[in-house]
Amino acid sequence: MxxxxxxxxxxxxxxxxxxxxxxxxxxxxxxxxxxxxxxxxxxxxxxxxxxxxxxxxxxxxxxxxxxxxxxxxxxxxxxxxxxxxxxxxxxxxxxxxxxxxGWKPAKTIEHKELDEFLLARAMEHDSPSLLFRLGCEYLRSAKVIRPGVVSLLEKVATAREAAERETHARVAHLLYPEWAQGLDGLLVVDLAGGRAGAGVADERGRRGREAEVPAGTWRGRPGHVVPARRAGAATWPRSGAG
Structure with missing residues (x-):
């Protein structure tokens, strides 16, 4: 460091x-x-x-x-x-x-543009050291003074997490195209009492309550789960990051 x-x-x-x-x-x-x-x-x-x-x-x-x-x-x-x-x-x-x-310090707009740049690169590369180096090169080319090391490393970590979520979402749309219009509605809010979110209730109502969310789910964002299986469908691909 x-x-x-x-x-x-x-x-x-x-x-x-x-x-x-x-x-x-x-x-x-x-x-x-x-x-x-x-x-x-x-x-x-x-x-x-x-x-x-x-x-x-x-x-x-x-x-x-x-x-x-x-x-x-x-x-x-x-x-x-x-x-x-x-x-x-x-x-x-x-x-x-x-x-x-002609250089400038990193302010709100520069931080936002750096975040967008890192996210785009994180969709292509997962190496933290490479993303850090690419971020430094981007800032130099834009003549923006590099923020502190800790700040930049945190941005790299955030970009990697966002890229992982985006990748999971894209895979979901590829494997289950029928969910493309309502994937968010299929999220189940994992509350203490096990109460399903409104989106799931609506979906179940539309389908005539034909099926419940099965056991064995892939967890996405904290507090949410996404169905891992459907009748006749392949198992949801699992990420090593869990």
Whole structure:
């Protein structure tokens, strides 16, 4: 988990691509005045497009990356030590840098779009690590600052659960097309007294109360069950996730 919050090892190509300052970037960084702030802001400016976020410990940037920036700015690498001791300084600088680069924090609309993206990918892939990586790549391409690791992992888990429910529903419609128009009405509310939901009562009434929900059911959403068998029908496919 900690590795997802800190600086990874940097390769030569990434070093050249992300830690080379064009004149416009150098001019922007000079506004931070103090050597410590200029170099610290330079690390943040270079790291945001590289990782999609900036680790809290900015001075822990790869020495080769910090050294490359220091040489371009005519500063000493040692100037980076102590940068960000005041959290407010670091966050204020990141806000300015994000605005300069055209990045934005994840707000309500960005969270919703990320959820939709993850759900679509979860319908194709079930690997949590792959979904996490795809989510990070999506956010970078949209220039949205990556939210916290825990938050993103929770979104991945939610997307996987939603994809599983959607898959079960699609399988139900394929195996039992006659249920397509009223699948929700066949859900049985599993109350303490065993009382059936209104949808089931209506369905039974329409069928002249020909059959009761048989024993042996596949459980879907918490508090609900779906008939596992019908006369002359195959057994409902069971998921390993239960």
């Amino acid at each position: 900690e590795g997802l919050r800190s600086f990874p090892t940097i390769g030569k190509d990434e070093l050249i691509r992300y830690f080379t300052l064009p004149p416009a970037d150098e001019a922007f960084l000079r506004k931070f005045r103090r050597a410590q702030n200029v170099l610290g802001a330079a690390v943040q400016l270079s790291t945001l497009p590289w990782l999609g976020f900036v680790p809290v410990e900015v001075p822990a940037a790869p020495p080769t990356a910090a050294g490359r920036l220091a040489r371009q700015l005519g500063l000493a690498v040692a100037d980076l030590a102590g940068y960000g001791e005041r959290e407010q300084t670091r966050t204020d600088h990141l806000k300015e840098i994000a605005g300069y680069l």
